[in-house]
Amino acid sequence: MARTPSQMVALGTPAPPFSLPDTVSGDVVSRDDYAPAEALLVMFICNHCPYVVHIAPVLARVTKAYAERGVAVVAISSNDVENYPDDRPERMREVARESGYAFPYLYDETQEVALAYRAACTPDFFLFDKDRKLVYRGQFDRARPGNGEPVTGADLTAAVDALLAGEAPVAEQWPSMGCNIKWKPGNEPGW
Secondary structure, three states, rough: OOOOOOOOOOOOEOEEEEEEEEEOOOOEEEHHHHHHOOEEEEEEEEOOOOHHHHHHHHHHHHHHHHHHEEEEEEEEEHHHHHHHHHOOOHHHHHHHHHOOOOOOOEEEOHHHHHHHHHOOEEOEHHHEOOOOOEEEOOOOOOOOOOOOOOOOOHHHHHHHHHHHOOOOOOOOOOOHHHOOOOOOOOOOOOO
């Protein structure tokens, strides 16, 4: 399994706009739909990545708890479904239900949103404040398939808790690690 780190985009970067279909509800979901929310968590995940599968049960629980506290949470899959058919929208809907995801699971067919966010891997997390400025990017926690670390969501939850308490998330943030986004031919970023 390939190990790709996240790009660690500069803190303070504005949240790029998106308007994508939710594979669960069928609705189109946009960044601006969440304007009143105190925080916006944008996650790049996919169905087949062992790194995402490894954290999925805890991810579902943690994000549901934060959504109940008013945090806007969305997940986006940007993988090339022609070469990775397990990531197709129909399967995304099934995985969302099987995993207990309570957030919209959006499909980025053109990969333009992943490119705008500089998303590099799955999972890749981006937390934005009320003004939609980036305050956290990086790992869910230190757990990786096979490393023996428990899946807790500690890094991400510390960042969200700090933001909700009116504090700045910790300055030392660690890159996420996962499978690279499966780019369509010609879409590979030159980062």
